[in-house]
Amino acid sequence: MSLSVPRPAAPRARGRQSLVPYLYLLPFMLLFLVFVVYPVGYGFFVSLHRWDLLAETRPFVGLEYYRNLFDASTPQSQFFWNAMKNTAFFTVVSVPLLVATALGLALLLYRPIAGRAFFRAVFFLPGVLTVSVMGILWRWMFDNQIGLVNAVRTDLLGLQPVPYLSSEGLAWIPVIVGTLWWTIGFNMTLYLAALGNISQSLYEAAEIDGATAWPKFRFITWPLLGPVTLFVFVTTVLASFQLFGQTLVITSGGPNRTTQSAIQYITEEAFSNNQFSSASAMAFMFGLAMLIFTFLQFRIMARDARGES
Amino acid sequence: MKTAKLTVLLLAAGLVGTTAAQSYKGPKVALTYLHGFTGADRPVMEKLIAQFNATHPNIQVKAQAQPWGTTWQQLPSLVASGRAPDVVVINEDQITNFIARGAVSPLTDAELKASGISKARFYGPLFKTADYEGKSYGVPISSVAYVMFYNKELMKKAGVTKVPTTRAEFLAAAQACTTDKSGKKAGQAGFDPKNLDTWGVSLYNNWVGARMAYAAILQNGGSLVDKQLNANFNSPQAVEAVQFLVDLVQKHGVARPNSTEEAELAAFSQGKVCFFPSGQWYLDRFEQQKMDFGVAFVPRIGSKQDAAWGGSSHLTLPKQRAGYDANKRLAALEFVNWMTQPAQNLSWTEAGSLPVMPAVARDKKFEGRPISGVFAKLSGIYATSGFPWGGQVLGPFDNAWANAYSGKMSVKQALDGGVSEANKQIEQARKTFQ
Numbered sequence: 001m002s003l004s005v006p007r008p009a010a011p012r013a014r015g016r017q018s019l020v021p022y023l024y025l026l027p028f029m030l031l032f033l034v035f036v037v038y039p040v041g042y043g044f045f046v047s048l049h050r051w052d053l054l055a056e057t058r059p060f061v062g063l064e065y066y067r068n069l070f071d072a073s074t075p076q077s078q079f080f081w082n083a084m085k086n087t088a089f090f091t092v093v094s095v096p097l098l099v100a101t102a103l104g105l106a107l108l109l110y111r112p113i114a115g116r117a118f119f120r121a122v123f124f125l126p127g128v129l130t131v132s133v134m135g136i137l138w139r140w141m142f143d144n145q146i147g148l149v150n151a152v153r154t155d156l157l158g159l160q161p162v163p164y165l166s167s168e169g170l171a172w173i174p175v176i177v178g179t180l181w182w183t184i185g186f187n188m189t190l191y192l193a194a195l196g197n198i199s200q201s202l203y204e205a206a207e208i209d210g211a212t213a214w215p216k217f218r219f220i221t222w223p224l225l226g227p228v229t230l231f232v233f234v235t236t237v238l239a240s241f242q243l244f245g246q247t248l249v250i251t252s253g254g255p256n257r258t259t260q261s262a263i264q265y266i267t268e269e270a271f272s273n274n275q276f277s278s279a280s281a282m283a284f285m286f287g288l289a290m291l292i293f294t295f296l297q298f299r300i301m302a303r304d305a306r307g308e309s
Numbered sequence: 310m311k312t313a314k315l316t317v318l319l320l321a322a323g324l325v326g327t328t329a330a331q332s333y334k335g336p337k338v339a340l341t342y343l344h345g346f347t348g349a350d351r352p353v354m355e356k357l358i359a360q361f362n363a364t365h366p367n368i369q370v371k372a373q374a375q376p377w378g379t380t381w382q383q384l385p386s387l388v389a390s391g392r393a394p395d396v397v398v399i400n401e402d403q404i405t406n407f408i409a410r411g412a413v414s415p416l417t418d419a420e421l422k423a424s425g426i427s428k429a430r431f432y433g434p435l436f437k438t439a440d441y442e443g444k445s446y447g448v449p450i451s452s453v454a455y456v457m458f459y460n461k462e463l464m465k466k467a468g469v470t471k472v473p474t475t476r477a478e479f480l481a482a483a484q485a486c487t488t489d490k491s492g493k494k495a496g497q498a499g500f501d502p503k504n505l506d507t508w509g510v511s512l513y514n515n516w517v518g519a520r521m522a523y524a525a526i527l528q529n530g531g532s533l534v535d536k537q538l539n540a541n542f543n544s545p546q547a548v549e550a551v552q553f554l555v556d557l558v559q560k561h562g563v564a565r566p567n568s569t570e571e572a573e574l575a576a577f578s579q580g581k582v583c584f585f586p587s588g589q590w591y592l593d594r595f596e597q598q599k600m601d602f603g604v605a606f607v608p609r610i611g612s613k614q615d616a617a618w619g620g621s622s623h624l625t626l627p628k629q630r631a632g633y634d635a636n637k638r639l640a641a642l643e644f645v646n647w648m649t650q651p652a653q654n655l656s657w658t659e660a661g662s663l664p665v666m667p668a669v670a671r672d673k674k675f676e677g678r679p680i681s682g683v684f685a686k687l688s689g690i691y692a693t694s695g696f697p698w699g700g701q702v703l704g705p706f707d708n709a710w711a712n713a714y715s716g717k718m719s720v721k722q723a724l725d726g727g728v729s730e731a732n733k734q735i736e737q738a739r740k741t742f743q
Contacts, residue, residue, distance in 0.1 A: 076737070166715055252515065256708065273734065273738065274698075275737065
């Protein structure tokens with residue numbers, strides 16, 4: 001009730017007024033402290049100690065586990081940076097594909113073509129599958145011996161089969177193709193919604209000026225899709241950094257750790273090797289990399305917003 | 310000496326003048342029991358628990374089934390906070406780690422004796438899976454193993470009349486089973502090992518495939534770790550054993566290069582391959598397909614002993630806080646003993662487990678069943694256990710097998726690389742396991 005009180009009110013009322021928003025924030029603050037701040041702080045504490053829940057002593061070792069990551073002779077440094085490199089590679093290759101393909105599909109399916117709803121559903125539906133179902137499916141498709149892809153190569157094209165799953169480099173193909181198939185519908189839907197917001201009158205005006213398809217896309221559609229492209233780009237990059245399930249199920253991170261993602265290696269160090277401090281240190285390094293990236297994103301976004309206003 | 314300990318125990322439990330070691334006579338207690346049998350094996354376990362509760366009015370077991378992974382993550386904090394369940398089932402790949410970290414309490418000889426649990430009842434290596442530094446920490450309740458499935462029809466067609474048990478027989482049988490797409494046999498001019506129509510043996514590149522290499526290494530007298538528990542799966546015996554398997558692909562052309570478990574499974578189901586070494590858990594699948602198949606122990610590729618990989622689950626008593634009710638421990642031991650009696654173990658095999666003791670393997674129920682083909686050698690099944698750094702050893706080992714099998718590296722190179730990686734990781738792990 002005091003929310004609508006106009007500004008020149010009694011100082012007492014103003015005091016109450018400024019308390020109200022904090023009361024609204026309180027539930028979230030509590031959850032944030034308990035489920036975000038505390039675990040992060042605890043994780044940092046763990047990364048500074050030689051830590052095991054069952055050990056009688058948990059000595060403070062300072063930055064030892066961080067130093068290990070920069071000491072080339074340790075397996076942690078070797079595998080962690082290898083996994084980071086793999087994750088970066090996946091992001092750099094898959095993000096442009098995920099953005100461009102989604103835009104292409106949206107442009108095709110925005111037109112009033114026959115069976116439009118059916119095709120929209122076809123591209124959107126794979127997204128409802130869990131990562132394990134999607135992973136097994138694509139592992140089968142690209143199997144070295146019984147996969148559909150190799151069956152097409154040998155039986156239809158008369159080519160030699162290719163051992164996709166166990167060849168360094170090639171093992172990325174099922175992962176990237178699978179991810180594309182699995183997540184494209186979400187980005188496509190965002191683009192379809194954005195296309196619906198572009199006023200037809202702009203296109204009509206352009207047609208009167210004699211514009212053909214390409215200039216219409218270049219000077220009307222593409223600029224007006226700018227904000228949604230930025231959104232799609234940022235969310236897709238963040239999702240790609242979190243690569244975990246696809247490589248776990250399709251390639252198990254192999255061959256020879258060439259498709260092991262950062263999160264997969266951190267999980268291995270924590271729950272397979274029982275090295276929780278080391279894994280925490282890696283998680284913080286990974287988090288730092290994400291933080292730097294997100295910061296750059298915000299800079300770009302801010303500039304973009306300024307450019308538009 | 311032992312009697313003295315026993316008396317102390319019984320007195321501590323408030324028992325006066327009892328001689329019946331096999332049944333708990335103390336006041337009524339409730340036990341919590343945590344296990345990971347959450348699949349088709351869950352109803353079988355629940356039936357057994359209900360049976361135990363019905364026959365033991367003074368012990369009430371409350372079971373909780375949850376995925377294994379959840380238990381591995383929760384157990385340390387439950388133990389650390391003094392809220393551990395009274396009985397927990399731990400698998401062979403985790404048990405030594407939990408023992409080394411102090412999550413599980415040792416079962417003394419006196420306790421085992423007093424509760425009627427006799428080591429001699431079980432297959433020796435299986436019981437020893439839960440041993441560490443001379444002490445026992447668990448009693449086996451469930452077991453799976455690496456076996457060799459064979460396709461009778463295809464073997465007959467190839468003229469193989471005997472299931473191979475030695476290296477020479479195995480190679481000869483595999484060669485007889487191998488034909489390329491133009492009908493040529495291995496060794497004939499123009500034989501194309503890359504285009505096989507039928508072949509001798511399934512090898513493949515994941516961790517299950519790597520268990521064939523594990524079997525071969527053990528058979529040759531090698532091991533995964535040495536006495537100091539450092540990785541040593543690159544010993545001459547190990548290299549020789551793995552080289553034989555890799556030669557099946559590269560030299561003899563009787564196995565497919567670069568194959569996957571799924572591909573070999575499909576090929577075996579379709580009658581394309583004579584011998585499919587894998588987990589005995591595929592038994593159900595082949596029985597339902599009404600295939601004409603048999604199950605044998607992995608043939609002896611090495612020169613020293615029969616051996617195959619096995620996985621197992623063990624009933625353990627976690628470490629409890631000071632002042633834990635001694636009656637509960639006695640009741641828990643009673644439960645462990647009852648659950649691992651031949652009658653109960655026989656019921657448990659319904660859930661897909663192999664017998665954990667010879668008395669059960671001899672049961673009439675298994676007569677004529679394909680799986681009974683491995684029973685004579687169940688005492689030759691060895692878990693990857695006994696060292697607290699399972700992940701640090703098995704990860705590099707599985708990777709080394711994949712590299713050797715794919716021909717990416719020589720066998721020696723691959724195993725050396727794996728050992729060096731494992732030992733670097735062990736060196737770091739040692740600091741946390743002090």
